[in-house]
Amino acid sequence: EAGVAQSPRYKIIEKRQSVAFWCNPISxxxxxxxxxxxxxxxxxxxxxxxxxxxxxxxxxxxxxFSAERLKGVDSTLKIQPAKLxxxxxxxxxxxxxxxxxxxxxxxxxVT
Amino acid sequence: xxxxxxxxSMESNExxxxxxxxxxxxxxxxxxxxxxxxxxxxGPEYVIHGLTSNVNNRMASLAIxxxxxxxxxxxxxxxxxxxAVYYCILKRWGAGNMLTFGGGTRLxxxx
Numbered sequence: 307e308a309g310v311a312q313s314p315r316y317k318i319i320e321k322r323q324s325v326a327f328w329c330n331p332i333s334x335x336x337x338x339x340x341x342x343x344x345x346x347x348x349x350x351x352x353x354x355x356x357x358x359x360x361x362x363x364x365x366x367x368x369x370x371f372s373a374e375r376l377k378g379v380d381s382t383l384k385i386q387p388a389k390l391x392x393x394x395x396x397x398x399x400x401x402x403x404x405x406x407x408x409x410x411x412x413x414x415x416v417t
Numbered sequence: 418x419x420x421x422x423x424x425x426s427m428e429s430n431e432x433x434x435x436x437x438x439x440x441x442x443x444x445x446x447x448x449x450x451x452x453x454x455x456x457x458x459x460g461p462e463y464v465i466h467g468l469t470s471n472v473n474n475r476m477a478s479l480a481i482x483x484x485x486x487x488x489x490x491x492x493x494x495x496x497x498x499x500x501a502v503y504y505c506i507l508k509r510w511g512a513g514n515m516l517t518f519g520g521g522t523r524l525x526x527x528x
Contacts, residue, residue: 310460337514348504348518349461362515397460401514405451408460 308332310409312398318415324386327412331379331400337361339406340373340383341397349397355381388416421505426523429495437490437522439505444485448507451516452479452490456501461518464490464503500526 341349357378375381
């Protein structure tokens with residue numbers, strides 16, 4: 307069974323630039339999550355989708371972050387404009403009704 | 418949300434058992450105890466979960482105190498590949514499958 311795919315794996319941008327991350331969940335998984343993991347901390351949930359609808363985006367900084375999940379499959383997370391404090395690993399996960407399966411993450415460095 | 422408390426780090430010798438503790442004194446009756454681990458440069462992966470009874474799987478065992486205010490993840494024979502950050506997470510049944518990560522325990526395994 308293929309796992310959760312994410313791209314790119316690494317990205318370096320300057321502050322005030324824009325960036326987008328892509329996630330392809332495990333086939334058949336209705337729920338998709340985006341997490342932000344700052345170095346030395348546990349992952350923090352940014353947004354949760356059920357099919358193509360948003361279940362929880364209470365911790366998403368909506369002034370600069372946006373996410374969509376078209377057709378209930380792939381998802382993109384965008385940051386516009388980026389700040390230095392957005393430097394982190396962005397993890398995508400998917401699940402059926404129990405455990406979550408995580409992708410390898412995208413490491414973002416904002417300079 | 419009920420919180421968990423874990424030691425920041427632990428050390429173990431290779432091929433010896435490891436007991437990773439977690440305190441969750443404010444756990445509610447519908448909170449499941451989940452454990453995930455995160456190997457270096459990877460996304461978290463599911464390890465085990467339980468509600469009241471002790472649980473075993475191919476990766477580990479979970480021992481849950483009778484009052485459910487603490488639990489212990491047991492790795493029966495630690496290997497170098499078990500070096501990771503281990504997260505103890507309470508997940509409320511029916512709460513949308515959300516995971517709230519704390520800081521976890523960094524397990525170091527010495528050869």
